[in-house]
Amino acid sequence: MLRRGVSTDQLAVECGVDAKSVERWISLDRVPHRKHRWIAARLLDADETFLWPRVLTRSPSRRAGASQAELVELYPDRASVPRETWLGLLTNSQQAIDVLIHSGTFFAQTQPRVAAMLTERASHNVRIRLCFGNPKSEAVAIRDREERLGGTLAAKIRASLTYYLPLIDVEGCEIRLHDATLYTSMFRYDDDLLANTHAYGAPASLNPTYHFRRTDGGTIFDHYMQSFESTWNSALPWIGAEV
Numbered sequence: 001m002l003r004r005g006v007s008t009d010q011l012a013v014e015c016g017v018d019a020k021s022v023e024r025w026i027s028l029d030r031v032p033h034r035k036h037r038w039i040a041a042r043l044l045d046a047d048e049t050f051l052w053p054r055v056l057t058r059s060p061s062r063r064a065g066a067s068q069a070e071l072v073e074l075y076p077d078r079a080s081v082p083r084e085t086w087l088g089l090l091t092n093s094q095q096a097i098d099v100l101i102h103s104g105t106f107f108a109q110t111q112p113r114v115a116a117m118l119t120e121r122a123s124h125n126v127r128i129r130l131c132f133g134n135p136k137s138e139a140v141a142i143r144d145r146e147e148r149l150g151g152t153l154a155a156k157i158r159a160s161l162t163y164y165l166p167l168i169d170v171e172g173c174e175i176r177l178h179d180a181t182l183y184t185s186m187f188r189y190d191d192d193l194l195a196n197t198h199a200y201g202a203p204a205s206l207n208p209t210y211h212f213r214r215t216d217g218g219t220i221f222d223h224y225m226q227s228f229e230s231t232w233n234s235a236l237p238w239i240g241a242e243v
Helices: 008-015 019-027 034-044 060-068 083-091 105-110 114-122 138-146 153-167 220-234
Strands: 071-075 096-100 127-133 173-178 184-189 192-197 209-213
Touching: 008 019, 008 034, 083 105, 083 114, 083 184, 083 192, 096 220, 105 153, 114 127, 114 153, 114 173, 127 138, 127 153, 127 220, 138 153, 153 173, 173 220, 184 220, 192 220, 209 220
Parallel strands: 096 127, 127 173
Antiparallel strands: 071 209, 096 184, 184 192, 192 209
8 A cells, every 4th residue: 555655545445444444454454355456456556456455365275375476576577577576575674684696796787776775675674685696606607607608607797796785784684695506586575486497408587587576375486595595504704705
């Protein structure tokens, strides 16, 4: 409602209910009648299962639908993700930003002021965790060979890290280097996650990107975040030293 600029009274009028009913939907987590859910979802431009995840989790037979409801958008390749989406997700984050990549050169190119933007978010108590591939790792060397990059991936990682040097001393920001086989690049902003899958031999930019949003009862968002946590916990801190 805040995002769409819709007040409690406006939603009540559209749904044909008392404003107190809408207040109960919000404060008491009440699930409205189906007709009212559909009207609200259309007005707020959101799926009813995102607004009221319990619609899908009331019975075991419908719980699988909660995970399906987590898919917001499927992009045929990473380049198809609008720049406004990247910028909007980053600048609107309130709790956490987690990034898992090899080089992520495009990430800084899409957001030229990325260090300043992340610093600004950190100043609002948003936790920032950035995890890059270790240029010296075997995993990076293998990925380089698979994509026929001619030994340039390690150099791209080192070049990319220079964008983030200003974050080294920023409270709430942490950068690590991993040596994991990366099957998916991840960009998490609070309850939103962009997952850029990797197909053998194809550069990340040509591979599909999924936009997931965490819902109650869903499993996909948490599945990817468990993978992030495992990689993060095994990665080594980077404090700006040459690698």
